[in-house]
Amino acid sequence: MSSDNSASVVTLKSNTGKVSFNTIANRFGVFLMIAVLLVVGAFASPRFFSGANWLNILSAVSILGMVAVGVSFVIYCGKYGDMSVPMVMALSGVISVEFMRYGIVPSFLGAVAVGAVIGLINGIVIGKLKVNAIIWTLAMNFILEGLIRWSYHGTQIYPDMATAVTYKTGFLLPLMAKLDPNIMNIDLTMRAENFNALAQTYFAGGIPLMLVVMVIIMIIGYFIQSKSSYGNKLKVVGSNYDVGNMSGIRATTIVMLAFMISSICASFAGVFITSVNKVGAFYVGAGYDFQAVTAIILGGMSLSGGRGNIIGVAGGVIMLGLITNILNLFGVGTFTQKMISGAIFIVVVAVNANSLRKLGKDDA
Amino acid sequence: MADQETDKSQFMLDMRGVSKQFPGTLAVDKVDFQVKAGEVHALMGENGAGKSTLMKMLAGAFGDYTGDVYIAGEAIRLSTPNTAKQAGVAMIYQELTIAYNRSVQENIFAGNIPTKHRLVDKAALRRMTIDTLKLVKLDGKVDPATPMKNISQHESQLIEIAKALKDEPKVLVMDEPTSALTNDEVETMYSLIREVKAKGIAIVYISHHLQEVFEIADRVTVLRDGKRINTCNVKDVTKEQLVEMMVGEKLADFYKRTNKEIGDVILEVENLTHYGFVHGASFHLRKGEILGLTGLAGSGRTELGRVLGGIDPMNVGTYKLEGESIKPKDMNYMVRKGVAYLTENRKKEGLSLRLSAQDNVFSAIIPQLSRGGFTFPGRGTKTINDLYEALHVVPNDKKITVSNLSGGNQQKVLLAKWMATKPKVLILDEPTRGVDVGAKKLIHDVIESLAAEGVSVLLISSDLPELVQLSDRILVLQNGHLIGEMNKEDGFSDKKVLLAANGERSALSVEF
Numbered sequence: 001m002s003s004d005n006s007a008s009v010v011t012l013k014s015n016t017g018k019v020s021f022n023t024i025a026n027r028f029g030v031f032l033m034i035a036v037l038l039v040v041g042a043f044a045s046p047r048f049f050s051g052a053n054w055l056n057i058l059s060a061v062s063i064l065g066m067v068a069v070g071v072s073f074v075i076y077c078g079k080y081g082d083m084s085v086p087m088v089m090a091l092s093g094v095i096s097v098e099f100m101r102y103g104i105v106p107s108f109l110g111a112v113a114v115g116a117v118i119g120l121i122n123g124i125v126i127g128k129l130k131v132n133a134i135i136w137t138l139a140m141n142f143i144l145e146g147l148i149r150w151s152y153h154g155t156q157i158y159p160d161m162a163t164a165v166t167y168k169t170g171f172l173l174p175l176m177a178k179l180d181p182n183i184m185n186i187d188l189t190m191r192a193e194n195f196n197a198l199a200q201t202y203f204a205g206g207i208p209l210m211l212v213v214m215v216i217i218m219i220i221g222y223f224i225q226s227k228s229s230y231g232n233k234l235k236v237v238g239s240n241y242d243v244g245n246m247s248g249i250r251a252t253t254i255v256m257l258a259f260m261i262s263s264i265c266a267s268f269a270g271v272f273i274t275s276v277n278k279v280g281a282f283y284v285g286a287g288y289d290f291q292a293v294t295a296i297i298l299g300g301m302s303l304s305g306g307r308g309n310i311i312g313v314a315g316g317v318i319m320l321g322l323i324t325n326i327l328n329l330f331g332v333g334t335f336t337q338k339m340i341s342g343a344i345f346i347v348v349v350a351v352n353a354n355s356l357r358k359l360g361k362d363d364a
Numbered sequence: 365m366a367d368q369e370t371d372k373s374q375f376m377l378d379m380r381g382v383s384k385q386f387p388g389t390l391a392v393d394k395v396d397f398q399v400k401a402g403e404v405h406a407l408m409g410e411n412g413a414g415k416s417t418l419m420k421m422l423a424g425a426f427g428d429y430t431g432d433v434y435i436a437g438e439a440i441r442l443s444t445p446n447t448a449k450q451a452g453v454a455m456i457y458q459e460l461t462i463a464y465n466r467s468v469q470e471n472i473f474a475g476n477i478p479t480k481h482r483l484v485d486k487a488a489l490r491r492m493t494i495d496t497l498k499l500v501k502l503d504g505k506v507d508p509a510t511p512m513k514n515i516s517q518h519e520s521q522l523i524e525i526a527k528a529l530k531d532e533p534k535v536l537v538m539d540e541p542t543s544a545l546t547n548d549e550v551e552t553m554y555s556l557i558r559e560v561k562a563k564g565i566a567i568v569y570i571s572h573h574l575q576e577v578f579e580i581a582d583r584v585t586v587l588r589d590g591k592r593i594n595t596c597n598v599k600d601v602t603k604e605q606l607v608e609m610m611v612g613e614k615l616a617d618f619y620k621r622t623n624k625e626i627g628d629v630i631l632e633v634e635n636l637t638h639y640g641f642v643h644g645a646s647f648h649l650r651k652g653e654i655l656g657l658t659g660l661a662g663s664g665r666t667e668l669g670r671v672l673g674g675i676d677p678m679n680v681g682t683y684k685l686e687g688e689s690i691k692p693k694d695m696n697y698m699v700r701k702g703v704a705y706l707t708e709n710r711k712k713e714g715l716s717l718r719l720s721a722q723d724n725v726f727s728a729i730i731p732q733l734s735r736g737g738f739t740f741p742g743r744g745t746k747t748i749n750d751l752y753e754a755l756h757v758v759p760n761d762k763k764i765t766v767s768n769l770s771g772g773n774q775q776k777v778l779l780a781k782w783m784a785t786k787p788k789v790l791i792l793d794e795p796t797r798g799v800d801v802g803a804k805k806l807i808h809d810v811i812e813s814l815a816a817e818g819v820s821v822l823l824i825s826s827d828l829p830e831l832v833q834l835s836d837r838i839l840v841l842q843n844g845h846l847i848g849e850m851n852k853e854d855g856f857s858d859k860k861v862l863l864a865a866n867g868e869r870s871a872l873s874v875e876f
Contacts, residue, residue, distance in 0.1 A: 229734035236727040240716035246707055247728040248699030
């Protein structure tokens with residue numbers, strides 16, 4: 001007995017040294033990298049530390065932040081990613097433009113409801129029917145893209161001209177007009193202005209509404225993921241699906257909800273990005289799926305699930321914002337930036353895949 | 365020296381004084397193992413006796429064994445699987461190594477498919493496959509181009525044997541070759557083994573089934589605790605003697621068990637059936653009772669436990685818990701009803717190795733720790749502290765990642781996880797598999813004190829001393845059927861339990 005104890009203590013010592021280093025690297029790594037970027041930024045431009053530049057950085061990443069919170073639930077649950085995010089954003093944006101004639105709140109509700117339905121479908125197929133998450137959400141992305149482009153005959157919809165265009169091309173407005181003919185008489189000018197103003201709303205000191213919404217989503221996300229009963233179950237299921245199932249947790253339902261959360265967050269992001277661009281179109285969400293995954297993994301969340309938290313994700317999001325900002329300050333062009341962000345994605349995923357292999361879970 | 369030379373040549377396989385050390389245990393301890401050409405040599409022993417280590421050694425899985433191995437009189441160092449194969453050792457594992465989506469011919473010639481002009485020579489491949497299938501009389505029955513997934517388990521096994529035979533091995537090792545076969549198929553397998561034997565190949569036959577050994581083997585070697593106990597001619601021994609050798613002369617276990625109260629029936633099942641695994645099982649479990657469940661591998665003991673725990677479906681039958689008829693629809697429901705199932709597969713289904721010990725212990729009681737949708741780990745602090753104290757988990761650090769704990773301590777954490785649910789019925793499937801002696805003793809004590817507190821335990825174990833020491837009654841399962849029950853009053857012993865598990869009805873107290 002005594003020899004056994006001493007043996008386990010020895011193995012422990014050698015392991016804990018490594019583990020604590022990993023823990024530090026995982027938990028604070030992104031903040032260390034942010035610190036390095038701050039130094040680089042200081043060299044880039046004297047304007048770097050100005051309040052205006054910081055608000056600029058933060059508002060530039062607020063949409064990404066909303067998406068990343070949602071996708072982080074999918075990754076926390078061990079499913080690698082939600083590739084349907086771009087089109088959920090686009091569809092939510094289009095729906096919000098259509099619903100804008102009822103007012104801002106219905107516009108949001110309509111968009112989120114659509115997101116929730118798509119998330120539910122994703123969740124049922126992936127959670128209950130156990131279809132590969134990446135393949136399915138990718139397929140869903142294509143289906144939604146087709147749906148949007150087909151229903152609007154390939155045209156984009158501008159909030160201020162929505163009625164004229166979508167009555168001819170879309171299928172939603174004619175439907176709504178059948179239910180309530182008055183809808184055609186609503187003057188959209190005012191509503192469109194309100195809608196477009198969403199992205200231009202500032203609070204005291206010039207803090208954008210988008211940023212506030214992102215922070216609220218992050219706080220709610222943090223509590224759900226790390227403090228709620230659902231989050232605790234998600235952690236067990238995410239770190240080992242079979243163990244979750246064999247702990248009396250209904251793992252399929254847990255997975256399903258993760259995809260719903262992802263889509264709902266993407267819907268919020270979709271409404272805002274549509275307001276920013278002042279246009280509803282299929283392409284508005286392009287690239288957000290990969291950027292979100294990059295930010296999440298940078299933030300110390302493991303692709304194998306069950307590790308990390310929203311605080312780290314926030315760090316990852318800010319870090320991506322800083323990189324873009326600094327590259328802009330250095331005058332690096334958009335195309336070069338694309339290559340750089342692609343390279344960052346590859347490095348981050350490669351490092352994570354390496355640790356996955358060590359865990360014996362190398363199907364990422 | 366000269367003496368040894370002549371000695372050696374007599375044997376096709378000659379392992380002399382081989383040992384293999386694992387951290388903490390000497391799994392194989394100076395074992396001599398000799399197999400003559402053209403003989404079937406059975407290798408027997410309880411779980412953990414060292415059979416599989418010895419065979420893995422022969423397959424070249426360990427480079428660091430000590431001792432000498434001679435094959436056909438030639439000294440050889442089996443340091444890699446490839447050298448073992450070159451030396452003429454072929455293995456047929458219990459779990460077949462098949463690429464199910466590929467054809468028969470591709471499976472047989474995987475790795476050395478004949479080519480012509482750098483392309484697959486399909487005609488030659490087909491011809492060679494048919495020649496190979498002839499070895500097991502499957503030519504004409506199985507088309508070489510059939511995908512393996514369309515081949516029955518029995519034929520797959522024969523194909524696996526054909527694959528081994530085509531390389532003209534000197535030593536053929538078969539690990540439980542009949543475990544998944546029907547009676548007719550077993551006969552076919554026997555006649556095949558007799559033919560192979562006639563070719564002068566030395567056959568090592570690993571089996572738990574005494575009956576089989578008497579049927580097919582010429583000699584038998586028994587291992588226990590890593591040592592060779594005896595080698596003898598099968599016709600010179602009886603079943604009882606073999607069991608004696610496997611189990612050993614155990615010191616009479618003095619149990620300090622007080623005469624605890626065994627209460628009313630808490631769980632009662634009738635005609636419980638899970639198609640294909642458990643058929644018409646009826647039994648009851650009383651409050652505070654430890655009910656053992658024995659049976660050979662593949663007898664359906666784990667499956668029975670899983671049905672009771674709500675993991676596998678109960679296709680037919682009635683299930684009564686505390687007099688109330690219930691449907692074990694899923695595990696979530698059963699855990700809430702107070703039935704906990706501790707899996708035999710700790711690493712895959714029991715613990716999430718990457719989470720902390722605390723996260724694992726709490727994983728089954730998240731609803732109990734939550735109020736209004738939020739989980740308060742603090743509510744479980746007392747529970748986990750008490751469990752840690754009772755189970756002596758080392759180190760006493762609840763935040764440590766479980767993968768850093770030793771096997772014994774992992775198993776204690778797994779037990780803690782299910783004890784935390786405060787079950788009325790605790791189903792333990794191999795609760796001490798792969799743990800050290802100290803942890804085993806402690807887990808036994810904990811099981812006994814749980815029973816004393818009124819928890820009913822269903823103990824599924826292949827560890828005979830464990831079953832004998834802990835159980836109040838033992839149910840015997842054979843091929844998915846409960847064949848009887850053994851009572852403590854009639855006296856348990858390792859030997860009797862092993863005989864019962866082999867279907868020896870005289871060992872039973874009550875026959876079903």
